[in-house]
């Protein structure tokens with residue numbers, strides 16, 4: 001790595017600095033100038049979180065080598081305003097509630113600023129088009145577009161400035177009230193510090209060697225070369241774990257670093273701390289591993305047969321089976337007018353939070369091991385960490401940094417154990433920031449599933465019985481599989497009063513990426529099957545799909561199949577609203593496609609076309625970009 005002398009103007013200030021020749025503009029801003037409002041969401045020009053102005057033009061700074069901006073004028077989100085003196089756009093982002101997790105927001109504010117600078121009267125379509133290079137995972141974009149339109153109208157004097165301050169004082173409840181988010185100003189001005197933005201004196205950087213095998217014995221691990229690399233201050237393997245090296249939210253089966261064998265591609269084996277990320281990465285690349293490949297399991301059905309056992313001490317690949325029985329499905333099915341049987345499968349889903357996994361760990365002056373990370377489950381993580389590090393609980397502290405989107409993905413503990421080992425071993429603060437690729441490869445996903453379904457109904461559409469059997473791929477480690485199976489079993493039959501129900505949910509180990517918590521926790525996979533069955537039944541019985549749901553919906557006073565008495569039931573209110581808002585064409589679903597008026601009427605949206613960005617030309621015709 002060589003040095004590079006650079007002169008440029010950043011946010012109006014002339015800067016002369018020696019930087020690293022391999023740095024991107026993004027690195028220079030974040031590492032050399034501490035301008036951490038410019039975020040790294042993907043490092044590949046896809047998300048827009050790193051947006052800045054170079055000589056007035058909006059650019060993704062992760063794609064620009066720093067040497068290319070010598071002499072240029074750079075503007076970052078910090079230059080647009082600060083929490084005390086925000087720009088119109090920043091105020092509008094606060095006013096509409098456009099900043100949720102906030103990680104995309106500095107980039108969004110930059111893109112919105114560029115849009116209105118280039119076209120102060122931009123209409124909604126033009127705003128969408130101009131901001132199409134920036135991704136938000138939380139907002140659904142509506143509030144962001146509302147904010148840009150609000151700022152546009154204030155700038156053009158079509159609305160008074162007081163629209164930025166029209167918050168409500170909640171009376172009895174905050175729910176439904178337009179209240180001021182207290183962290184919005186720090187988010188829209190790029191001042192909020194996420195874990196990757198944090199710096200500490202003498203901080204080291206961690207990198208991780210991960211398995212490229214799905215299932216293999218580790219025969220030999222040669223660290224000798226890596227230890228000699230310049231800047232390397234500490235290396236840890238499973239040998240360095242002082243306490244119980246098995247953790248997990250429900251089942252304690254996961255080592256901090258692979259022990260004897262690896263069970264999925266992406267599993268951590270060695271962690272290195274060095275003065276710089278690059279030094280740690282070089283050391284990782286110098287580690288030699290000898291593997292003996294083992295037969296692997298990728299299919300949960302195969303896994304259930306237990307011919308290969310992935311966690312030898314458990315004697316089975318079954319992580320959790322939740323059986324629930326209500327009434328007598330066999331007898332009820334015999335009385336049914338129709339019986340429908342089908343199978344449904346769902347795929348693994350990446351959480352795609354915009355903030356990649358990151359954390360900082362240190363041992364403080366009182367010997368308290370401290371982990372700062374966007375963990376969604378810090379109390380549980382703290383207890384797990386105390387066992388791993390063999391420390392009393394009061395010697396372990398977790399600090400939850402702002403979560404740049406989680407969606408359940410930051411609920412299982414993933415990398416914090418490695419940070420703790422290196423902080424303890426080196427007595428330096430340690431920082432780790434995953435690349436987007438590393439995050440996708442190594443972190444837990446939504447459980448892929450297969451659901452077998454049998455439903456018996458009367459000809460009037462009343463469900464008499466349902467038999468549901470879900471098999472979920474838990475991947476290599478238990479993570480949240482047990483909790484997901486519980487929720488799938490409790491919620492999977494949907495908001496319907498089914499007198500006779502046989503429900504089985506099973507999660508199994510495979511050599512796939514571990515599955516974990518994800519919004520709706522297993523209910524989504526099974527409810528998708530239930531709702532699909534009701535649509536099929538509606539079609540067969542020639543009943544309106546809303547109607548068949550109303551016939552079976554829970555009402556106040558019903559008991560769920562897990563014996564919970566319902567003191568309220570809002571499903572019918574929801575159905576009524578949906579029916580009105582969607583302009584549903586009542587009747588049984590016998591006609592499909594263009595003949596259905598409700599799905600193709602004038603003010604309804606056409607179906608999405610994936611992979612294409614569409615805009616209209618002057619004649620209102622659509623053209624693909």
Ligand code: FES
Pocket residue numbers: 039040041042043044045046047048049050051060061062063
């Ligand atoms: S576009 Fe630069 S970090 Fe995503």
Ligand code: FES
Pocket residue numbers: 098099100101102103104105135136137138139354404405
């Ligand atoms: S607010 Fe946009 S990614 Fe969270």
